Amino acid sequence: MIKGNFIDNLPKIYGIYTGGFLGFIILMAIGEQMGMTSKAIGICFVAFTVAIYAIIGWLSRTAQASNYYVAGRSVPTVFNGMATAADWMSGASFVAMAGGIYFKGYGYMALLVGWTGGYVLVATLLAPYLRKFGCYTVPDFVGTRYGGNTARLMAVIVLTVASFTYVTAQINATGTIASVALDIPFQYAVYVGLVSILLCSMLGGMRGVTWTQVAQYIVLIIAYLLPVFWISNNIGAGFFPHFMLADEVARIGELEQQFGFVKNAAADLKTVPKGLAGITKAHSEVNATPWAFISLALAMMMGTASLPHVMMRFFTTPSVKAARKSVGWSVFFIFLLYSSAPMLATLSKLALIDPSLPTGIIGKSIAEVQAIDWYQNWNSANLMFVSDFNGNGTVELNEFFMAGKAVVLATPEVAGLPYVISGLVAAGGMAAAMSTADGLILAIANAISHDVYYKMIDPKAETAKRLTVARVLLVVIGFAGATIAAMEIQGILGSVIWAFDFAMSGLFWPLVLGVWWKRANKEGAVAGMILGLLSGLFYLIWVRSGGSGFLGITQLTFGIFGSTVSLVAMIVVTLMTSEPSSAIQKMVDDARVPAGAQVISQK
Amino acid sequence: MVMVLQVITKKREVYMAKNAQHWEKTKGLLIVTLAIWAIFSMGIFLFGAEMNSVSGPFGYPLTYWFTCQGSLGIFVILIFWFAGRQEKIDEEFGFAERGED
Secondary structure, three states: OOOOOOOOOHHHHHHHHHHHHHHHHHHHHHHHHOOOOHHHHHHHHHHHHHHHHHHHHHHOOOOOHHHHHHHHHOOOHHHHHHHHHHHHOOHHHHHHHHHHHHHHOHHHHHHHHHHHHHHHHHHHHHHHHHHHHOOOOHHHHHHHHHOOHHHHHHHHHHHHHHHHHHHHHHHHHHHHHHHHHHOOOHHHHHHHHHHHHHHHHOOOHHHHHHHHHHHHHHHHHHHHHHHHHHHHHHOOOOOOHHHHOHHHHHHHHHHHHHHOOOOOOHHHHHOOOOOEEEOOOOOOOOOOOHHHHHHHHHHHHHHHOOOHHHHHHHHOOOOHHHHHHHHHHHHHHHHHHHOOHHHHHHHHHHHHHOOOOOOOOOOOEHHHHHOOHHHHHHHHOOOEEEOOOOOOOEOOHHHEEEEOOHHHHHHHHHOOOOHHHHHHHHHHHHHHHHHHHHHHHHHHHHHHHHHHHHHHHOOOOOHHHHHHHHHHHHHHHHHHHHHHHHHOOOOHHHHHHHHHHHHHHHHHHHHHHHHHOOOOOHHHHHHHHHHHHHHHHHHHHHHHOOOOOOOOOOOOOHHHHHHHHHHHHHHHHHHHOOOOOHHHHHHHHHHOOOOOOOOOOOO | OHHHHHHHHHHHHHHHHHHHHHHHHHHHHHHHHHHHHHHHHOHHHHHHHHHOOOEOHHHOEHHHHHHHHHHHHHHHHHHHHHHHHHHHHHHHOOOOOOOOO
C-alpha cells in the first residue's frame, strides 16, 4: 500500500479511510441501539483507532535514513498541513482548551491567537529557509549554520528541555483516556498509551509518524466538530454554530447579570474537590489588561516558531515553495478546531446555566440535580460537583463546579447525545495526545541520534546502525516520559505552556538571526542559547518560589524575559567576536534562494 | 586570460546584484507581512475593552469575535497571501524551484 504511486493515491486512500471511520461510528451507533454497553463502545473506539494507527506505522517501516528522518521529503502540502495540525494540537488543545475558555474567558483566549499567529512567524522567518538548508533536525541547522559541536549540543539541550516538558503531559493524557475507556488503572494505562505511541513511530520514523498523524487528524477533527454541531442543533442554537451563536453569547451575558458572580467563602471552597472550578468570570467580556493578553499571545507565538517538533514537519515537503504553502494549510486545519472551541464552551455553558433549557441545572433543587444520571457519573469521576453553600435548597451559579476537561468530555452526555459520541470523543482525545507525543518523542530521539551520536560521536556509522540507535533512543525516551507522567507532577496545561517559553528562551533568536543576520556567529549563538535558557529557567524558579516578577511577566510568559536576554547576549557577543567564515556566509546566501541544491547534502 | 577573468567577475557581480535585489524585495514583503501580523495578533488588543462594546460580524461582540475567529482566520489568509507573493518574487529573479510540489 505504501509503495509505488502511494503519494498520488493519497486522496483516495484517506478518503476511503474517512468513509470507513464514519461507517464505524454508524456501526457503533447501531450497536448502542441494540444494547451494546457504554464500556464496550468505549473499548471498541479506542482499540479500533489505535489498531489502525499501528497498521499504518507497520506499513511505513523503512531502512533508509531520509525516510526515517524526513519522510523522504515527499509529503504533499495539504497532507503535511493535516499532519502538522495533529502534531500541533495536543491532548491539551483537544481536552482542556474549551474548558479554559469556559472558565477564564478572554484572558485565556490569548492562547487561541498565539497558537495560530505563531505560524505567521514560522512561514515568514524560518520554515522555507530551514527547508532549503536541508537539515534533518533543528539542531542540525544550528550546528551547520554556526559550525562547531558546542552550538549543536546546546541546541539539542534546549530542544530536549522544551520537548520533554511537553511530552510528559501528552503521555499523561493518553494514559488518562486509556484508563477511562479501557477501564484499567492509570499507572498501567500510561504504558498502554506509550506502546500505542511507539507503534506509530518506531518502524517508520518520520514517515510512519506523518501518515499516522494524517489519520489521527481526521479522527480528532470529526470527534471535535460532530458534537459541536449536534449539540448546537439539539438545543436549538442554530445549525452552523460558528455563525449563529451571537444570541447565545448575549444570553449568557444576561444570565451572568441576573445571577451575579457571588464570591464563595474560603471554608466553603475547601469542600470542593481539587481541580474543579466555578464560573467566576464573564463569558465574553474583556477581563484582562492589554499587556496580560498581548504578552501571553506574544510568548506563545515566538514559542511556536521555536518548537522543533513543529519545525521539523516542514522539512518533509518536496520543495521550499511547498514548505511555505503547507504552513498555510497547517493553520487552516488548526483553525477548524480552534474556532470551534469557543463555540463548544458557549454551548456547554448555556446548556448548564440556562434555566429555560431542559438541561439547565442552575435554579433547580439540589436533590433534583444530584439525582440526574450524568451528574452522578461525572461526580463520581471527580469532574463535577454541586453544593448548597447558602442552604436555600437550590443550585446557584456559584454553587456549581466542574473540571476544565469535563467541558469536552461531559457536554455530549449533558446535552443528551447518545453514548457513541462520548466514545468518539475519547478516540479523538487519544488521537490528539498520541500524535503530539509521537512528534515530540521523535524530535528528541532524532536530535540525539543524528546530532549527538552520528554527527559528534561516530560520523562513520552505517545507516543501519544509526537507525538502530535512533529506535533504541525512541523507546528509552518514551519510557522516561511515561515514568514521569505516571508520577503526575504538573497539570496538563501548565507544563505545555512552559515548553513554549523554554523553546523561545533558547532557540528563537539563534534560529531567526541564523537566517536573517549573516554576521551572527557561533560565539553569539552559543551565548544566546545558554543565557536565554538559563535566565528563563531562573525567572521561572524565582516566580514559582514567590518572587514578584517584573513588567507583568508571569510564570506563563517567562520566555519573554529569556528570549530578550538571549537576543541581547547574542548581538553583544557576536559583535565582540569575529565574523563567520566566508563559507558560512555563502551558506546563508544559498539558503535565502529557493532554487538550487540543498545547502547540506545528507547521507 | 584577463578578459576571461573580467567576464567571470562581471557575471559574479550581476549575480550578486540580483541576489541583493531579491533579498531586498523579500525583506520588504517580510515587513509588510509582519506588520499585518502584529496588528491582528497584538495591536487591536490594546483596545480590547473599547472594541468589545461594538457589535462585530455575525453579531458577536467585536473583540470576542477577533479572539475566536477573526484574527485566526486572518492569519490563515495572510500566510497563503505571503506564500503567493514570495513565489512571485522568486520567479521574477529566476530563483524559483523547477518542478511542482
